[in-house]
Amino acid sequence: MKQVFALVDCNNFFVSCERVFDPALEGRPVVVLSNNDGCIIARSNEAKALGIAMGEPLFKARAEIRRHDIQVYSSNYPLYGDMSARVMSALQTFTPDIELYSIDEAFLNLAGFEGRGLDNYGQDIRTAVKRWTGIPVSVGIAPTKTLAKIAGYVAKKFPGANGTFVIADEATRRDVLAKIPVAEIWGIGRRWAKMLGSRSIETALDFHDTPEPWVRKRMGVTGARTLLELRGLACLDLESQSPDKQTIRVSRSFAKPVESRRVIRESVAAFAARAAEKLRRDGLLCSVVNVFAATNRFGPQGDYYRGTASSAPPAPSNHTATITHAAMAAFEQVYKPGLQFKGAGVMMLGLARAGDAQGNLFAPPDPSRDTRAQALMTAFDAINTRIGRGMLRYGAVGVAERGKRGVYTVQNRRSPNYTTNWSDLPIVRAH
DNA sequence: TCTGGGGTCCTAGGACCC
DNA sequence: TCTGGGGTCCTAGGACCC
Numbered sequence A: 001m002k003q004v005f006a007l008v009d010c011n012n013f014f015v016s017c018e019r020v021f022d023p024a025l026e027g028r029p030v031v032v033l034s035n036n037d038g039c040i041i042a043r044s045n046e047a048k049a050l051g052i053a054m055g056e057p058l059f060k061a062r063a064e065i066r067r068h069d070i071q072v073y074s075s076n077y078p079l080y081g082d083m084s085a086r087v088m089s090a091l092q093t094f095t096p097d098i099e100l101y102s103i104d105e106a107f108l109n110l111a112g113f114e115g116r117g118l119d120n121y122g123q124d125i126r127t128a129v130k131r132w133t134g135i136p137v138s139v140g141i142a143p144t145k146t147l148a149k150i151a152g153y154v155a156k157k158f159p160g161a162n163g164t165f166v167i168a169d170e171a172t173r174r175d176v177l178a179k180i181p182v183a184e185i186w187g188i189g190r191r192w193a194k195m196l197g198s199r200s201i202e203t204a205l206d207f208h209d210t211p212e213p214w215v216r217k218r219m220g221v222t223g224a225r226t227l228l229e230l231r232g233l234a235c236l237d238l239e240s241q242s243p244d245k246q247t248i249r250v251s252r253s254f255a256k257p258v259e260s261r262r263v264i265r266e267s268v269a270a271f272a273a274r275a276a277e278k279l280r281r282d283g284l285l286c287s288v289v290n291v292f293a294a295t296n297r298f299g300p301q302g303d304y305y306r307g308t309a310s311s312a313p314p315a316p317s318n319h320t321a322t323i324t325h326a327a328m329a330a331f332e333q334v335y336k337p338g339l340q341f342k343g344a345g346v347m348m349l350g351l352a353r354a355g356d357a358q359g360n361l362f363a364p365p366d367p368s369r370d371t372r373a374q375a376l377m378t379a380f381d382a383i384n385t386r387i388g389r390g391m392l393r394y395g396a397v398g399v400a401e402r403g404k405r406g407v408y409t410v411q412n413r414r415s416p417n418y419t420t421n422w423s424d425l426p427i428v429r430a431h
Numbered sequence B, C: 001t002c003t004g005g006g007g008t009c010c011t012a013g014g015a016c017c018c
Helices: A013-021 A045-049 A058-068 A077-091 A118-133 A145-157 A170-177 A190-197 A204-208 A212-230 A261-282 A320-334 A371-387 A401-408
Strands: A005-010 A030-033 A040-043 A071-073 A098-102 A105-109 A137-142 A164-166 A248-258 A284-295 A306-311 A341-353
Touching (some): A005 A077, A030 A045, A077 A098, A118 A164, A137 A145, A145 A164, A145 A170, A145 A212, A170 A204, A190 A212, A248 A261, A284 A320, A306 A320
Antiparallel strands (some): A098 A105, A284 A341
16 A cells, blocks of 8 residues: 655744744744754744854854844753643644654654545644644655655745645656755755765756666665655655664763863763663663763864773663763773863663663672662652752762853753743733 | 685764754 | 754674684
């Protein structure tokens, strides 16, 4: 049976989340910043029209921001995560078969819904999500995921598409592909686009018409897959069950360069603790803990240092104390006195489901296998969920909560946690 | 001088995504 | 002065095995 995929994409998602709770932002240029208020990672249409680029450093956009009175927000992930969950549950009322692809996108399997008119169904989805969550979305519908992404692009960018677009027949497909730059194809990034451009493959249609063996040779199996998907042959399935993660990373860049061993070590301990929480949340155990720390990569050529080292806990674990201990051992190999560090992080590698991790016959029993230690972690997580992340923590993280704020959390323009924190609940007054 | 053939595992690096 | 934080997959090459 022929497949039908829909891609539902939230328009300017982070900006739209801010607008739901501050309607005065409607129609005005708005941007949302990265974690450290360093880069612009989301822009309203008005901001895009003013030429503000994705990923542009804030300091480079200052003048434009002032000139056009652009509204600037720090990113507020608790808010965006909660709004995302609301959008996704709205989508689940339209089909049981759904893949949560990212915080602001989902693929839906619409096979069997053709009778209702796919365009109408797409419009129904848009209307419902907007009414139930306040978030505007666009909907692209096509026989493959890659074409659905293209259809979503058309739905969003082409005036007259009205937020929904369906690619069902070959004529429409060729017509649309001819109007889209090759770089907009899902799976074709900057590098490939440049390589293709140098061979006069400029539009998605040019790529579509490129012989498969050539693509296979130059771009590997992933490139060939993209090509076939563009031609309407579905190579990618809906992944409704998200597979277990293979790596978990927690990293931050520092607001200012840091030299202090203690400050960086305590940061790494905090990252390790957060990573252990994520492991427990996902029911995973980690067998290798990797730590890295780096100086400014935009500094003078040759000055860049990035140290990385790994350490294995005695047995796969998700216990905060065990993970932190391993991270501290790796940290000692990474830190170099006298350097100005600009960021650090930890990576959890060799992950396995808690039930089937390989034990170690010769190692002392791991605390995470001990029921008392497990109960401790469960209580630890419950308390931190209730009172606030980081309220309960191990000593290695240090007590310098005040000082740490200066180290890596710079968020000067953050909106309140309207939906996830009682004290931030918006107040509505009737006149 | 001559120096197999095939397999697996691991790692680093390159490409991509949001 | 100021440049995010997560992830994935594929490939090539080296080490090692028989």
